[in-house]
Every structure is written in C-alpha cells, then in structure tokens.
Amino acid sequence: MRHPITAQQVKELAAQLDSSTRLLTAADGDDYEKSISRWADNAVKRAGAVAVPVSYEEVSKLVKFASANELELAVRGGGHSTGGTSSTEGGLTIDLSRMRAVKVDKDSKLIVAQGGALWEDVDNAAIEKGLATVGGTVNHTGIGGLTLGGGMGWLTGLYGTVVDNLVEAKIVVADGRILSVSENENADLFWAIRGAGHNFGVAVEFTFRGYDQTNEIYAGGLVFTPDKLTSLVEGFNTRMKTSEPQAAGMLLFAKPPGMPVAVVVVNVFYNGDEAAAKEYFKFLFDLQPVAITAKMMPYNHLNALLNPLATHGRRKALKAVTVTNHIDVAFVQELYNDYSQQLEKNPDMSASFLGIEIHDVSKIQSVPLESMAFANRGPYRPGIVGLEWTDPTMDEENRAWGRMIQAKCRQAIIASKEFSGDTKTSLEYANYVEPGDLITDRPFGGNQQRLAILKQKYDPDVLFYKTNPITPLRTEAN
The missing domain is CATH 3.40.462.20 (Vanillyl-alcohol Oxidase; Chain A, domain 3)
Structure with missing residues (x-):
C-alpha cells in the first residue's frame, strides 16, 4: 500500500533536490493551486507536495524518493486525464510542465521532445523545419500520456499511430535509473512503453519520426x-x-x-x-x-x-x-x-x-x-x-x-x-x-501476459499504476 507524503518527508525531499526544482505545498498558495489544477475540475486532487523539476536527474531523485518511502506518486504532463490519474490525494506529484523543449533535425527528420511538452510545442517546432508527425487532435494535450497509450491523430491514415513513429525514449524507471530505450537498447522496455508506458516509469524524452509537410x-x-x-x-x-x-x-x-x-x-x-x-x-x-x-x-x-x-x-x-x-x-x-x-x-x-x-x-x-x-x-x-x-x-x-x-x-x-x-x-x-x-480488465489484448512479466522486471513494487494498471507476474525466469 502506498502512502501520502508527510511534512517531515517533504523537508527530507527538499534537502535532496537541486535549487532548480520547485517543491510546492498548500502553504505556497496560488502557485500550489495552479500546480494541482487540471483540464477537468473533477480531476483536481490535493497533493501533499508537487515537485516541478527541470532536469532528468531531478526526476530520478524524485522517483527514488517515492519508491524508497512507498509514496503514492502521480505524474503530470498535460494534465488531461479526466479520471484523475495525473493527480494524487496527499501523495507526491511530479509536474513536468517546465520540461517542454523540442528540437528538430531536418536532415534526419527526427523530433526530440521533453516529456512535459504539449502537442502545440511539437507541431510548431516541426513545421518550422517543414516537418510534421502524428500527434494529438487537441494541441494543448501533453505528448506523454497520449504517446504512452498509443496515440492517434489526423495523420494516422498516412503514418499510423504515434507509437508507430516513436524511435527512441528516455524513461526513469522505478529504481531511479534513466534508461534510453529503442529497438537496439533496452528493447523489451521499448516494446512495453509503446502502448502501456504509464505502467513502467516517467517518460522524460521522446524521439519521433517526422515527415515532410511543406504544403498547407x-x-x-x-x-x-x-x-x-x-x-x-x-x-x-x-x-x-x-x-x-x-x-x-x-x-x-x-x-x-x-x-x-x-x-x-x-x-x-x-x-x-x-x-x-x-x-x-x-x-x-x-x-x-x-x-x-x-x-x-x-x-x-x-x-x-x-x-x-x-x-x-x-x-x-x-x-x-x-x-x-x-x-x-x-x-x-x-x-x-x-x-x-x-x-x-x-x-x-x-x-x-x-x-x-x-x-x-x-x-x-x-x-x-x-x-x-x-x-x-x-x-x-x-x-x-x-x-x-x-x-x-x-x-x-x-x-x-x-x-x-x-x-x-x-x-x-x-x-x-x-x-x-x-x-x-x-x-x-x-x-x-x-x-x-x-x-x-484486458486493455492490452494478447500482450497482457508479456507486459505482466516485464512489470515484474521493471516495477515489481508497483510504483506506477494509475492508468490501466498491470499486476506483476513472477515466473521462474524472472
């Protein structure tokens, strides 16, 4: 069972974080209220603390702390979950809203976006280089939640889903490691995050395949x-x-x-x-x-x-x-x-x-x-x-x-x-x-069992469970 964060734990966490990371509690007034606001009013929950980092290393510290202290953890990208899965009542929220940088390489046609970016950020940066990629049809949606669940958009007929065009990602897993995942590196985790990513860590970076889009x-x-x-x-x-x-x-x-x-x-x-x-x-x-x-x-x-x-x-x-x-x-x-x-x-x-x-x-x-x-x-x-x-x-x-x-x-x-x-x-x-x-009960069809085995490998204590949760499956192999 996961727990709310205590006042003493907030102090301990603050001592571990870099000065660039903002750590907000209800005592911070309007800044705190803004940090727990969501797209849907019914998704608002009063977090015990909201951490707003600017680096992948700081996200790692936050995940480690939540894991070590058995805290309830929520991750906020665009805050569009109407079920409140990006919120926590009394727990710790990692708010990625200060991590929205997008870089586009016209030659390789690769779009690299931080985990807190919105689709508006991606669309605008890509079109400046004459490119586009499959993305959300409401552009103030966060790229993270939509991508990790599959993702469809107006370009789906041409190029498939968002995850069909995900080339690489960086994921902070439950033990705090920052892993690069692709077809060639940590391929099993790359397989899992393309559709079930909410269950495996905090996605701090995505690399998407772009396509020529110079015409209106x-x-x-x-x-x-x-x-x-x-x-x-x-x-x-x-x-x-x-x-x-x-x-x-x-x-x-x-x-x-x-x-x-x-x-x-x-x-x-x-x-x-x-x-x-x-x-x-x-x-x-x-x-x-x-x-x-x-x-x-x-x-x-x-x-x-x-x-x-x-x-x-x-x-x-x-x-x-x-x-x-x-x-x-x-x-x-x-x-x-x-x-x-x-x-x-x-x-x-x-x-x-x-x-x-x-x-x-x-x-x-x-x-x-x-x-x-x-x-x-x-x-x-x-x-x-x-x-x-x-x-x-x-x-x-x-x-x-x-x-x-x-x-x-x-x-x-x-x-x-x-x-x-x-x-x-x-x-x-x-x-x-x-x-x-x-x-x-079965959001991943025939892929359910393999995901349960990978859950045991990467998150056996179920730190990440807010969206379509997966129960770890222990086998002789793991």
Whole structure:
C-alpha cells in the first residue's frame, strides 16, 4: 500500500533536490493551486507536495524518493486525464510542465521532445523545419500520456499511430535509473512503453519520426441538421471503400450554444489542396451543410480546431467507444437519439459530445500486434464520448450514462459480422479509458501476459499504476 507524503518527508525531499526544482505545498498558495489544477475540475486532487523539476536527474531523485518511502506518486504532463490519474490525494506529484523543449533535425527528420511538452510545442517546432508527425487532435494535450497509450491523430491514415513513429525514449524507471530505450537498447522496455508506458516509469524524452509537410492542408467543420445523418453515414461508407490515407474525418454529435437541437458536425482533413479536398468530400458538400468553417491552413493550425470542444474547466469524463468499420446507419441513429435525449433530460451536459473517427485504418492494421504493447489494431473505428457538466452531485449518474453508451457500442461490435471473436486485440482505445470502464480488465489484448512479466522486471513494487494498471507476474525466469 502506498502512502501520502508527510511534512517531515517533504523537508527530507527538499534537502535532496537541486535549487532548480520547485517543491510546492498548500502553504505556497496560488502557485500550489495552479500546480494541482487540471483540464477537468473533477480531476483536481490535493497533493501533499508537487515537485516541478527541470532536469532528468531531478526526476530520478524524485522517483527514488517515492519508491524508497512507498509514496503514492502521480505524474503530470498535460494534465488531461479526466479520471484523475495525473493527480494524487496527499501523495507526491511530479509536474513536468517546465520540461517542454523540442528540437528538430531536418536532415534526419527526427523530433526530440521533453516529456512535459504539449502537442502545440511539437507541431510548431516541426513545421518550422517543414516537418510534421502524428500527434494529438487537441494541441494543448501533453505528448506523454497520449504517446504512452498509443496515440492517434489526423495523420494516422498516412503514418499510423504515434507509437508507430516513436524511435527512441528516455524513461526513469522505478529504481531511479534513466534508461534510453529503442529497438537496439533496452528493447523489451521499448516494446512495453509503446502502448502501456504509464505502467513502467516517467517518460522524460521522446524521439519521433517526422515527415515532410511543406504544403498547407484543408481542414475544418461542416455542420448539418440531424435529418442528414443517414445520408452522411452512407456517404462515408461508400467513400471509405477506396483507400485514401491523406484524408480523414470525424463525425460528431454536438449542441452548440443557441441551437435548439443537437446537430451533426463533420470535421474534415485533407493533406492536399482545396480542389482535391472538395472533390474527395463532394458527397458532404452535396448534402448542403448549414455552416462551413473548413479552409486551407498551415498544418500546425490543424490540431487547434477541436480546442473549442476541449476547453479547460468544468467536470469531464471521456469514454472509449468503437463502431464497425462499415458504420451501421441504424446504430448511429440510435446513438444520436440517446445523445439528444440525454441532453434534453440533463441540460447541464449540453457541452458534451459523441464522436466517431473516420480515417483509413490499413496503416494501423499493417503493424503486427506482437510488435509492441499497443493492441487496438482491429478492423474497427474508434470513437469517444466526451462528457462535460458542472454539478458535482451528478458525477456518478453522468459517468454511468457514458458507460451505458460504451457498453452498447461494445455489444454491437461483438454481435457484428466483423467481429471474429479475436481476443488478441483490444476493442477500445486505451487513451480514452478511465478506472471502472469495461476495457480495464484486458486493455492490452494478447500482450497482457508479456507486459505482466516485464512489470515484474521493471516495477515489481508497483510504483506506477494509475492508468490501466498491470499486476506483476513472477515466473521462474524472472
């Protein structure tokens, strides 16, 4: 069992740290309050101490101290976990927000980013050198949490997941060692962190593969009245029969302020010119959207488009859902009805949304399941239920509604012709999963046992357990 940090331990820790590391407690007032703030208000917990280091060596000291004293430890990158996994009640938080440096080598096309960087930092630094990499679709998300759980983005159709493009990383493991991991160095740990990294240490540095991105892209939203939903889904089903990795979309149910009913928003992305984009998405424009915000823009503006759906504050929950590759029209209509009725019943949830990501999945599926821990590579389309509300007395009821939608989607997948009964893949995207959700018993599919063995090797006392926790497995070999 792990424990809160005591006042005496705070003093002992302070004596061990370099003067560059800030160590905050509740006595530090506004600075402390800012350090425990999170994207979601319900994820805020009152840490016993928050350490804000600037060097990998200082992170190592903090991990060693937490391990030696059996402290509850949380690691904050971007602070986007709605389940509170980047927070601790009374324990020690390592806040990486002062470690956001990004270096880009145009010749090697490698992007090296510190663990506290946000995707905005990566996108902006890379585009200055004419490069881009797969990254989060909300650019104030931290790179660490998203990468360690797999990571998908607008470029996924072209280049796969974020971890498919991770070349190297530096990880501070439970005994305080700072390990470089890659295909050639500590390869077993490199295998594990690509999908299950939250369980194995503090990631203080990532090296991503970049790709040429000198052209502008076409992206933005098209808004439709709900009576167009059937035609929209049928259009996407027809369109996606032909592989087009440079294009992607996201079908969203949302209720913008002032709108009498929930609408359907299609966010589109095309890595090319406007004429080609409008030709590819002609079926959408033919359905006469009531509003269009899509336009040509620099690539580094792309991942800010969904920021209005993801503002800081209020209470939040994210639920992973999955739909069939060939999207069932009647089922999606049922999801819209559920969403619309819930907002009518509970107007405090009006900022909530439900989205289905539509991109070419062939690149994701081309990577063998056993090549890394990330196991969400089935012939399905990931989706997300993004819940938002203000009334804390409704926390459990609102989360329960999200879990109901999640269960409905899972049941539909299992009943579909596309489901083969395969247990090697995970049915939901692990980055959208919270404690208590359906996936948590087997988030890594067929890779679960190997991860448990590696957990015994690198973290036998389970210092890192906040996200999709893994129980160590002792074998004769280890």
